[in-house]
Amino acid sequence: MPETSSSDPELLNRLKAACKDTLKCMQCGVCSGSCPSGRHTALNIRRLVRKAARTTDVLKDEQLWMCTTCYNCQERCPRDIDIVDVVLTLRSMAVHEGIMLAEHTKVSELLLEYGHAVPIDEERRKQRVELGLEEMPLTVHKYPDDLKEVRSLLISCGFDSLLDNKGKRNAEKETI
Amino acid sequence: MKGLSLFLGCVVPNRYPGIEMATKLCLAKMDIDCVELKGASCCPAPGVFRSFDTSSWLALAARNIVLSEEMDRDILTICNGCFSTLADANRILKNDPVLREQTNGHLAKIGREFRGNIEVRHIIEYLHKEVGPDKVRSFIERPLNIRVAVHYGCHLLKPSRERELGSFERPEFFDELIECLGATSVDYPDKTECCGAGGGVRSAQREDSLRLAQHKLSRIKDANIDCIVNACPFCHMQLDAGQEEIRQRTGIIYNIPVLHYTQLLGLALGFSPDMLGINLNVIKDNKFIGKVENE
Ligand code: SF4
Numbered sequence: 001m002p003e004t005s006s007s008d009p010e011l012l013n014r015l016k017a018a019c020k021d022t023l024k025c026m027q028c029g030v031c032s033g034s035c036p037s038g039r040h041t042a043l044n045i046r047r048l049v050r051k052a053a054r055t056t057d058v059l060k061d062e063q064l065w066m067c068t069t070c071y072n073c074q075e076r077c078p079r080d081i082d083i084v085d086v087v088l089t090l091r092s093m094a095v096h097e098g099i100m101l102a103e104h105t106k107v108s109e110l111l112l113e114y115g116h117a118v119p120i121d122e123e124r125r126k127q128r129v130e131l132g133l134e135e136m137p138l139t140v141h142k143y144p145d146d147l148k149e150v151r152s153l154l155i156s157c158g159f160d161s162l163l164d165n166k167g168k169r170n171a172e173k174e175t176i
Numbered sequence: 177m178k179g180l181s182l183f184l185g186c187v188v189p190n191r192y193p194g195i196e197m198a199t200k201l202c203l204a205k206m207d208i209d210c211v212e213l214k215g216a217s218c219c220p221a222p223g224v225f226r227s228f229d230t231s232s233w234l235a236l237a238a239r240n241i242v243l244s245e246e247m248d249r250d251i252l253t254i255c256n257g258c259f260s261t262l263a264d265a266n267r268i269l270k271n272d273p274v275l276r277e278q279t280n281g282h283l284a285k286i287g288r289e290f291r292g293n294i295e296v297r298h299i300i301e302y303l304h305k306e307v308g309p310d311k312v313r314s315f316i317e318r319p320l321n322i323r324v325a326v327h328y329g330c331h332l333l334k335p336s337r338e339r340e341l342g343s344f345e346r347p348e349f350f351d352e353l354i355e356c357l358g359a360t361s362v363d364y365p366d367k368t369e370c371c372g373a374g375g376g377v378r379s380a381q382r383e384d385s386l387r388l389a390q391h392k393l394s395r396i397k398d399a400n401i402d403c404i405v406n407a408c409p410f411c412h413m414q415l416d417a418g419q420e421e422i423r424q425r426t427g428i429i430y431n432i433p434v435l436h437y438t439q440l441l442g443l444a445l446g447f448s449p450d451m452l453g454i455n456l457n458v459i460k461d462n463k464f465i466g467k468v469e470n471e
């Protein structure tokens with residue numbers, strides 16, 4: 001697995017290319033001032049934008065995973081930077097470097113197994129019947145052939161191999 | 177205009193089936209042409225799967241869209257997350273030939289193809305645009321004399337350049353759909369603010385996520401309302417189950433009933449709270465039920 005440090009020039013080049021829009025940032029702080037998550041968590045989106053095209057350390061920053069993707073910052077950014085797209089790009093680069101939060105690995109395993117990130121449970125099966133619905137929803141839960149299609153697609157895209165990295169690396173609290 | 181296919185997603189059928197029932201009852205009562213989208217999967221959820229990997233996010237979304245294309249129907253979503261994924265993926269695949277070809281390469285292995293000939297709708301904007309508050313009002317059997325805190329949720333409105341639903345800072349269409357049922361949509365500070373669930377934050381950073389929910393709930397509590405009404409089962413879960421999670425951590429009790437819009441509409445159309453699964457919430461409030469039923 002490649003090291004996610006600034007000493008990895010190839011990764012840094014990809015990061016720079018993917019986040020080149022962030023170089024338009026004038027560090028005005030409208031984004032962090034609009035950020036509901038920033039008010040209640042450690043997330044400082046202005047700082048993340050600043051780091052984005054400059055250091056691969058940004059991929060290890062746990063703050064990346066505190067953004068609810070509410071789009072406030074992107075809507076208000078005076079430089080029209082698609083900030084949420086930047087966050088999503090950084091996150092997926094992190095995941096492809098093997099950095100994934102434990103709970104997210106679990107959700108991904110559920111998707112691979114059931115085709116649902118939130119599969120049905122016993123209690124809800126009962127509730128469905130009491131409501132007059134079919135016990136199993138008419139989704140991949142009800143149709144095994146459809147579930148097979150979903151799994152084939154995920155495997156065709158290499159989604160399963162992203163999970164092989166689980167536990168090897170986790171996001172870090174502070175990188176500066 | 178094409179007929180609709182109902183896309184369920186995960187949280188509605190598997191956690192809050194009352195919302196599924198409410199949706200089906202309302203659509204039938206209002207005579208809206210909508211059939212179930214059989215064999216669909218997770219949309220897949222934008223906060224998590226779109227964050228992880230674009231190709232698999234697009235491929236699964238495309239499959240769900242194709243199932244509806246094959247019926248020549250537009251997709252109706254009842255969740256802001258499903259709307260976000262399916263509307264964004266539909267737009268990306270219609271406009272980006274490279275990603276479309278890549279995605280169709282994966283779909284070919286299961287014998288399907290994205291054609292790009294349907295639209296993705298959200299029940300709130302659909303009811304507002306295609307039915308309209310006046311027509312909705314004509315179906316009412318039980319006018320609701322209650323005070324409502326509406327929670328739009330982020331992905332119904334934003335990114336606004338794609339959603340094209342007017343002001344994301346001070347939207348009105350959802351309030352109009354609530355007021356046409358006889359209810360009052362009460363203004364409150366931070367009305368359009370995030371519930372804290374999205375972006376995979378609720379699943380992996382629960383404590384952070386609940387602090388955002390707590391802020392939102394405290395603003396709503398101060399507005400002296402009878403219930404919260406949302407457009408998204410994930411916001412619904414965060415604001416309903418979240419109240420209990422916050423109580424366990426802080427001792428603060430909000431006790432605010434939470435309804436998906438289809439459940440509020442169902443009450444106005446004359447269905448009982450039990451039929452709509454309102455009693456299946458974590459937060460149960462008999463005072464609210466009594467107030468609605470005895471009007
Ligand atoms: S609002 Fe835009 S320009 Fe201002 S600091 Fe944030 S990203 Fe930079």
Ligand code: SF4
Nearest residue numbers: 035067068070071073
């Ligand atoms: S999208 Fe993320 S970073 Fe931007 S304002 Fe919302 S929570 Fe903050």
